[in-house]
Amino acid sequence: MPTSTTVPVSVPMPQIPRQRRSPEEVAAAAPVEGAKRVLLAAPRGYCAGVDRAVIAVEKALEHYEAPVYVRKEIVHNRHVVSELEARGAVFVEETDEVPEGELVVFSAHGVSPAVVQSAEDRNLQTIDATCPLVTKVHREAVRFARQGNEILLIGHTGHEEVEGTYGEAPEATTVVNNPAEARTVEVKDPDKLIWLSQTTLSVDETMETVQILRERFPNLQDPPSDDICYATSNRQAAIKEIAPQADLVIVVGSSNSSNSVRLVEVALEYGAKAGHRVDFANEVDEAWFEGVATVGVTSGASVPDVLVQDVLKLLADYGYVDQEEIVTAEEDILFSLPKELRAKLKESGDSSGGPGGRVKNNQES
Numbered sequence: 090m091p092t093s094t095t096v097p098v099s100v101p102m103p104q105i106p107r108q109r110r111s112p113e114e115v116a117a118a119a120p121v122e123g124a125k126r127v128l129l130a131a132p133r134g135y136c137a138g139v140d141r142a143v144i145a146v147e148k149a150l151e152h153y154e155a156p157v158y159v160r161k162e163i164v165h166n167r168h169v170v171s172e173l174e175a176r177g178a179v180f181v182e183e184t185d186e187v188p189e190g191e192l193v194v195f196s197a198h199g200v201s202p203a204v205v206q207s208a209e210d211r212n213l214q215t216i217d218a219t220c221p222l223v224t225k226v227h228r229e230a231v232r233f234a235r236q237g238n239e240i241l242l243i244g245h246t247g248h249e250e251v252e253g254t255y256g257e258a259p260e261a262t263t264v265v266n267n268p269a270e271a272r273t274v275e276v277k278d279p280d281k282l283i284w285l286s287q288t289t290l291s292v293d294e295t296m297e298t299v300q301i302l303r304e305r306f307p308n309l310q311d312p313p314s315d316d317i318c319y320a321t322s323n324r325q326a327a328i329k330e331i332a333p334q335a336d337l338v339i340v341v342g343s344s345n346s347s348n349s350v351r352l353v354e355v356a357l358e359y360g361a362k363a364g365h366r367v368d369f370a371n372e373v374d375e376a377w378f379e380g381v382a383t384v385g386v387t388s389g390a391s392v393p394d395v396l397v398q399d400v401l402k403l404l405a406d407y408g409y410v411d412q413e414e415i416v417t418a419e420e421d422i423l424f425s426l427p428k429e430l431r432a433k434l435k436e437s438g439d440s441s442g443g444p445g446g447r448v449k450n451n452q453e454s
Contacts, residue, residue, distance in 0.1 A: 109375050127409050128415050130330075137422045138390075142220065148426065150178065184204060185211070195218055223288055230258045241265050242255060242265065245347060250288065254287070289318065290321070320390045326417045332361040335362065336380070338364040338385040339384060341388035344366070
């Protein structure tokens with residue numbers, strides 16, 4: 090089983106006021122050539138799977154007595170976790186921290202069969218908020234292992250999604266973290282080999298890893314459909330469009346959000362002169378604006394748009410008022426809430442359990 094590098098599930102992060110240099114001081118340090126502008130990526134922010142998971146916890150808090158326990162972070166965003174904690178959610182690392190018979194929500198990243206069994210052993214009520222696109226990968230792992238295939242799972246060891254997928258068929262699965270590992274990984278039968286991937290990876294790096302594997306194992310099979318989710322691909326495509334024009338790219342997202350971290354890497358790879366990730370606007374360093382005319386802004390798939398708006402307000406304070414939205418895709422995918430929760434909502438006369446949620450085209454919080 091891949092080695093886990095545990096990340097604390099919940100650390101309250103108060104936004105500490107900071108003393109900033111004035112726009113005039115920043116301009117004096119390094120004058121800007123050309124007009125200041127912001128290129129705002131679209132799509133950005135919440136995807137359908139994240140929206141579904143967050144709403145699942147919110148609805149559980151409405152219809153069950155607090156506390157509602159959540160295994161791991163429901164999504165990888167500090168703001169979202171803190172907001173749900175304030176409403177009565179309790180985030181835990183493992184099911185054995187949940188009192189017997191209580192309710193626990195599984196996060197959007199998915200869980201292994203061992204976690205499901207642990208919850209059953211403790212007589213826990215469960216709501217499975219796993220993103221349906223992650224569930225698809227789980228089912229693929231089970232099916233291919235049953236067919237006698239060896240699975241090369243491209244992903245990051247220790248990430249919750251990888252732990253869950255690996256747990257579906259541990260005896261048949263090997264995690265490949267990067268192109269370097271693709272050059273050295275050993276397999277039992279190169280003629281019975283298929284690759285799967287974590288849904289939130291860099292598209293380009295994943296394809297580089299697959300190419301290396303295919304050169305070594307020509308009979309390597311592809312999954313029946315893309316495992317990298319539409320939202321990850323779309324957000325990377327948008328920042329690729331912006332990056333060559335950007336003196337600076339700011340990605341809003343948490344450090345344990347794989348897709349947010351990848352967005353910074355993609356921006357730099359595709360020509361941005363500088364790129365930084367922040368959770369909140371108060372983490373933006375005004376020194377980044379020195380000599381900068383064009384700022385690209387985007388956010389990871391677990392980020393509510395209110396956090397992006399805070400960054401845009403800060404940019405406006407420093408003269409970046411002109412905004413242009415760069416649209417590379419339209420998103421209209423909606424997922425129904427988890428079946429366990431839909432049954433509870435129906436029983437309570439709440440009709441909001443069908444497809445959809447707060448988000449229109451995944452752009453509003």
